[in-house]
Amino acid sequence: MKVLGLETSCDETGLAIFDSELIDSDNKGLLGQVLYSQIELHAVYGGVVPELASRDHIRKLVPLFHELLDQCGISKHEIDAIAYTKGPGLIGALMTGALFGRSLAYGLGIPAIGIHHMEGHLLAPLMGANPPAFPFVSLLVSGGHTLLIAAQGVGQYEILGESIDDAAGECFDKAAKMLGLEYPGGPNIAKLAETGNPNAYQLPRPMLHRGLDFSFSGMKTAVHNLIKDTAGSGTGSDSDPQVRADIAASFQHAMVDTLVRKSIKALKQANMSRLVIAGGVSANRHLRDTLETELAKINATVHYAPPALCTDNGAMIAYAGYERLQAGQSDDLAVTCVPRWPMTELPAV
Numbered sequence: 001m002k003v004l005g006l007e008t009s010c011d012e013t014g015l016a017i018f019d020s021e022l023i024d025s026d027n028k029g030l031l032g033q034v035l036y037s038q039i040e041l042h043a044v045y046g047g048v049v050p051e052l053a054s055r056d057h058i059r060k061l062v063p064l065f066h067e068l069l070d071q072c073g074i075s076k077h078e079i080d081a082i083a084y085t086k087g088p089g090l091i092g093a094l095m096t097g098a099l100f101g102r103s104l105a106y107g108l109g110i111p112a113i114g115i116h117h118m119e120g121h122l123l124a125p126l127m128g129a130n131p132p133a134f135p136f137v138s139l140l141v142s143g144g145h146t147l148l149i150a151a152q153g154v155g156q157y158e159i160l161g162e163s164i165d166d167a168a169g170e171c172f173d174k175a176a177k178m179l180g181l182e183y184p185g186g187p188n189i190a191k192l193a194e195t196g197n198p199n200a201y202q203l204p205r206p207m208l209h210r211g212l213d214f215s216f217s218g219m220k221t222a223v224h225n226l227i228k229d230t231a232g233s234g235t236g237s238d239s240d241p242q243v244r245a246d247i248a249a250s251f252q253h254a255m256v257d258t259l260v261r262k263s264i265k266a267l268k269q270a271n272m273s274r275l276v277i278a279g280g281v282s283a284n285r286h287l288r289d290t291l292e293t294e295l296a297k298i299n300a301t302v303h304y305a306p307p308a309l310c311t312d313n314g315a316m317i318a319y320a321g322y323e324r325l326q327a328g329q330s331d332d333l334a335v336t337c338v339p340r341w342p343m344t345e346l347p348a349v
C-alpha cells in the first residue's frame with residue numbers, strides 16, 4: 001500500500017510516500033520525502049506567524065507534491081491512500097493540508113484519513129524492519145508537547161505525565177534565544193554544548209520528586225538569572241565562548257537529566273522495559289546517549305528514529321496513516337481539523 005502523508009500543522013510543509021512493500025528496505029519503507037521549512041519566513045518576527053504559515057503552505061503544497069512524485073518515479077494514480085495531519089496545531093495551517101489531502105483523495109477516488117500529529121511522532125520510531133514491540137513507554141518531547149505515555153498498541157494510550165507549563169523543546173528554544181542563538185534552539189544549544197562543561201553550573205531539576213509531570217518554566221528563569229549573573233555569557237563584546245558553552249552544556253545536562261529520571265520512573269510505574277522516544281528533542285545526542293547508559297543499568301532498552309524523522313515530517317504522518325488504514329479506518333468526506341486534541345480520544349486499532 002502506498003500512502004501519501006501530509007504534514008502542515010505548524011511551520012514545516014512535509015510530504016512523503018510510505019510504501020508498505022518496502023518496509024524491510026534500508027529507508028524504512030519510504031519511497032520518497034520532501035520537506036520545506038518556513039523558518040526564514042518567521043525569523044524576523046521571532047516566532048511563527050499563523051497567517052503567514054497557512055499562506056506559505058498553500059504556496060508550497062502543489063509544487064512539493066509534484067517534486068515528490070518525480071522523486072518517487074510514480075504517477076499520482078499509483079497512490080492508494082492519503083493521510084494528513086488533522087491536529088493538534090495551528091488551525092489555518094492544518095486546514096491547508098487537510099483540504100489538499102481530502103480533495104486530492106476524492107479526485108483520485110481513494111481513502112483519506114486525518115492523523116494526530118503526536119501519534120505521528122510516537123509511531124515514527126516503529127517504521128522499518130524490527131520495530132520495538134508494544135507495550136512500551138513513549139517519551140514525546142517536541143516544541144509544543146512533553147508527554148510520558150504508556151502505549152499498549154496503536155491508539156491505546158494512557159498519559160502517565162505531561163508538562164504543566166512549557167514543553168521541553170520550547171524550553172530549549174527559549175534558553176537558546178537568551179544565549180543569542182537562532183531558532184530552532186535545540187540543535188544550536190546541542191552544538192554549543194559540545195565544547196562546554198555540563199557540570200560548570202548547577203541548574204534546577206524541577207518537580208523531580210513529584211510524580212511524572214514536568215515543569216520547565218523554572219528552568220527558563222534559572223538560565224535567565226545565570227546569564228545575568230555570569231560575566232562573559234552575553235552576546236556582546238564581553239562574550240566569552242567558554243562561558244557560553246558551559247551554560248549551554250549545563251542547561252542541556254539539566255534538561256536531559258530531568259527527562260531521563262522521569263522516563264525511568266515511568267518505566268517502573270508501568271512495569272515496562274522498553275522506552276520509545278520521539279519528537280524534535282529526541283534527536284538530541286546527549287539525551288540518546290544518557291538513556292542508552294542509564295536504561296542498560298535497569299535492563300531496559302531505548303528506541304528512537306533517525307534525526308530526520310524526529311522533527312516534523314510527512315513520513316511519520318504517512319506511516320501512522322498506514323497503520324490505521326490497514327486496520328480499515330478512514331475518514332468521511334467532511335474536513336474537520338482539531339487544534340486541541342487529547343491523544344486519549346484516539347480510537348484503538
Ligand code: KG4
Binds near residue numbers: 169173284285
Ligand atoms: O517535533 P518538532 O519538530 O515540532 C513540534 O511538533 O513541535 O520539535 C521541534 C522542537 C524544537 O523546539 C527544537 O528546538 C527541538 O525540537 N529540537 C531539539 C533538537 N532538535 C530539535 N532539541 C534538542 N536537541 C536537538 N538536537
Ligand code: ZN
Binds near residue numbers: 279312
Ligand atoms: Zn511535531
